[in-house]
Amino acid sequence: MPGTSPFINVTDPPFGAKGDGSTDDANAIRAAIAAAAPSPSNPSGNTVFLPAGNYLVGSTLTVPAAVTIQGCGWNTPGAGHPFLGSWIFVEAGASFSPVAIAGNGGAVRNLGFNVYNQSSTEQPASAEPMILISGRGARIHHPRRRRVVRR
Numbered sequence: 001m002p003g004t005s006p007f008i009n010v011t012d013p014p015f016g017a018k019g020d021g022s023t024d025d026a027n028a029i030r031a032a033i034a035a036a037a038p039s040p041s042n043p044s045g046n047t048v049f050l051p052a053g054n055y056l057v058g059s060t061l062t063v064p065a066a067v068t069i070q071g072c073g074w075n076t077p078g079a080g081h082p083f084l085g086s087w088i089f090v091e092a093g094a095s096f097s098p099v100a101i102a103g104n105g106g107a108v109r110n111l112g113f114n115v116y117n118q119s120s121t122e123q124p125a126s127a128e129p130m131i132l133i134s135g136r137g138a139r140i141h142h143p144r145r146r147r148v149v150r151r
Contacts, residue, residue, distance in 0.1 A: 007049045007070075008032045019053020021089055021116075026057040029069075036067045050111065056089045060096045065103030065135065074112030086111050092118040092125040097132035107139040 010017035010025070010032045017028035029048065036046035045066030052072050063069055071086020090098045092115050099108055113130040131140060 007047050008036050009049050009051065010055075011051060011053075017050070017053075017055060019051070019055050021054030021056055021083075023056060024058040025055045026059045026061060029055065029057065029061050033061065033063065033067060033069065037064050038066045045105075050086045050088075052085055054083055054087045054089050054114075056091075057098045058091070058094075060132075061088075061099050063099065063101045063103060063106035063108065063135075066105050067103065068107040068109055068139075069099070069111065070107075070109040071111040073110045083112070083114065088113050088130070089116050090114070090127070090130075092116065092127070095128065097128045098130055100132040101135050101138040101140075103135045105137045105139075106135050107141065109139075109141040 008015075010029050011019060015028045015032045017025040017032070019025065029050070032048045036048045038045040045064075047068040047070050050069065050071045061069070074085030074087060075083070088098050088111055090113070094115070098113065101108065108131055115125070115127045118124050
């Protein structure tokens with residue numbers, strides 16, 4: 001139930017994200033982000049957790065103040081290697097950033113990003129920034145580098 005744990009799992013009811021790489025999970029993740037937002041009873045906000053999966057998003061996920069979206073980390077896929085861990089997928093040619101940190105102190109941790117359906121014979125399609133930052137004190141944590149990028 002939202003508000004009873006510092007982690008809100010996007011795959012749990014009532015959110016129901018699939019993480020299958022083909023279902024647009026943007027609305028489910030957006031609902032979990034809204035449930036994690038600070039409130040009078042929880043002024044510090046919560047963490048939205050994306051367990052291992054490939055979360056296709058067809059529109060921007062906006063992270064408000066004091067909310068973190070967090071995955072379980074990721075691998076570096078290659079020929080014959082699957083996408084493992086927590087990934088945000090966006091279609092090639094998308095004209096939006098999949099994640100926008102708009103609130104002060106918003107954060108993204110341990111998520112991989114992939115632009116899929118690109119041609120294997122042509123130059124990769126241009127893409128918007130995977131994370132657009134407009135809030136102050138935003139944090140992006142990269143698990144392999146063990147450091148935090150702050151704005």
